[in-house]
Amino acid sequence: MDKVRIGVIGLGNMGSSHTKHIHLEKRVPNLVLGAVCDISEERREWARNTLPEVPVFEDALSMYKSGLIDAVLIAVPHYDHPVLAIQGFEHGLHVLVEKPAGVHTKQVLEMNEAAQKSDKLFCIMYNQRTNPVYQKVRDLVKSGELGGIKRAVWIITDWYRPQCYHDSGTWRSTWEGEGGGTLINQNPHNLDLFQWILGMPKRVRSFCGFGKFYNIEVEDDVTAYMEFENGASGVYITSTAESPGTNRLEISGDMGKIVVEKNVITFHRNRVSEREFNKTNTAPFGRPEAWKCEVPADTNGGEQHVGIMKNFTNAILKGEKLLAPGEEGVLGLLISNGIHYSAWTDSWADLENFDHDGFYNLLQDKIKTSTYVKPDVVQNVADVAGTH
CATH class of the missing domain: 3.40.50.720 (NAD(P)-binding Rossmann-like Domain)
Structure with a gap:
């Protein structure tokens, strides 16, 4: 062959x-x-x-x-x-x-x-995952160069979509046709990168707006708080209703912080670990010396x-x-399902012991009890299998 x-x-x-x-x-x-x-x-x-x-x-x-x-x-x-x-x-x-x-x-x-x-x-x-920028960020985290991770925040709100986008196909922006909104449509790549770089969070607590800005029944505004095994926290914010939006990933660790914005990686690098500095420093307002470094990475997107x-x-x-x-496709989806589950139940979603059947049943209830009526649309057949 x-x-x-x-x-x-x-x-x-x-x-x-x-x-x-x-x-x-x-x-x-x-x-x-x-x-x-x-x-x-x-x-x-x-x-x-x-x-x-x-x-x-x-x-x-x-x-x-x-x-x-x-x-x-x-x-x-x-x-x-x-x-x-x-x-x-x-x-x-x-x-x-x-x-x-x-x-x-x-x-x-x-x-x-x-x-x-x-x-x-x-x-x-x-x-x-082919993007050299995210590959380099992952390497900085996985290699330990950033030290122990403390916090990660991704604001990804440059997914703006007008009402006519949601109306462009009968399957779009419905529980029955699409299974969700911005989490299942625009954000799977980002949720995958989030766990690919940082590992899987243990649990998530989320707050979602469903049809908050548009005439749709699914989520168009999301704020999620996550906790990881090592004690690190994560915040993930996304929306399809902000223009101009933001795409900024910030990861903080013992050795400083990485900021990714406009396809540029900036490493605010501590000369010594903050944890080590904290043990020996005697100045009440002292802080580790930090250098602002632009990390080289091919910005062509891969x-x-x-x-x-x-x-x-x-x-x-x-x-x-x-x-x-x-097989790794389930990981980002688990975060997505966990965000939905938390918002629907107004509680934490345990991602390590996720209630897969419970989530499925809640989704079926959303479909069965939906009163949403799709406005008349001109079906764009070429868009039926589009996912963005």
Whole structure:
């Protein structure tokens, strides 16, 4: 096997973009587009016109059984990610799934179990892990150069979306169609990076606005407080209703603090550990000497989606280590579910002993008791599988 034949399910914003990278631009060596699939006749017609050499299917199982593919890239609405992934494993395929891994941890854990039972590779499209800036921040934390972590604050409010965005598709911004709002749509990458850099928090207490700024039923404003095993705290703030917004990550440790803003890393670096300084200092208003250092990192954003597909292909063909193993998709989702759970129950969410069934039942109640009526919209078919 010197090439991987991949099938793409879902030809909306993301799926069609992936097919162009693979087939038209040939940006992923040794990855070929074996087939595509979409339930929409309009999108299948787009594929026939744009990708005339590529077989087109209207249902996933037919494509799985065709013998034309070795792997599948799933780029459909959130609820269907685990279902299609599990079926892919059952048909002996390697699986690359778009973010988020799913809507609730109960279904994602089932997907992870199916992946573990198979002998196939499982990867998730956490393309922000290819960004050299976040890779460098993670290295600074994991290497201990920042010292013991005390606090992390991420204000990520530059996800502005107007009402017409929420109205642009019948599935958008609903519990039944999307499974949530900004946490499940715009923020999965950031929640993944948060835990990828810092590790998983133990518990979370959150405060959410549901339809606070828009005519929607899901969350559009979030403030979450987290606690970690080592005693560190975290604050995560996000919204789709602020313009201009902010994207600022600040991580404080014994050796100073790291600030990431506008794709620049600034390390306010203590010459000695604050904890060590505290033991020996005798000046009432003394503080460690700190240097303001700009940390070098490539600011081009990395290879993003193409980088993940290259890594996935090389993992299949050459045994390369996956940058974003699919099983890790549950971690950021667990934080997301925990934030919802805390807001719904007005209590702490224990992420180490999370009530997966309880969360699922609460989500079903939200769907069953919904009185939200979607305004008349012109369905943008090309956007159906878009996740941003």
